[in-house]
Amino acid sequence: MGTTFGDDLIESLNQAVAHTNGQSKAARVHVVEVPDVRSLRKRLKMSQQAFSSAYRIPLATLKGWEQGRRQPDATAAAYLSVIEKLSAETRAALES
Structure with a gap:
């Protein structure tokens, strides 16, 4: 049986919390160069x-x-x- 929307949402939130706490390296960071x-x-x-x-x-x-x-x-x-x-x-x- 596949995951439900709720399970996916909880997992995403757990990943966000881990990233915020510096515990995850999975996130990608995009740097936008802005001319002066x-x-x-x-x-x-x-x-x-x-x-x-x-x-x-x-x-x-x-x-x-x-x-x-x-x-x-x-x-x-x-x-x-x-x-x-x-x-x-x-x-x-x-x-x-």
Whole structure:
């Protein structure tokens, strides 16, 4: 007979507790590299408004990142990495 949902849930919670207590090595850790948004924008010689507009990032979001109130999620971090490496190409793609 297979396991039930409840059994699976209890096992998952036990694994989470073990991980929290440093007793488990089974968990995977993903590190997301986030470019320094302010440095990136300044290297591109753009104001916050211009950067926000060119790359279609809400100005409030950009300000939050730069002021350290918020951190880009994994998708935004990937997008910022693309801007960092291919800024002109990214801007051109968004203009078409």
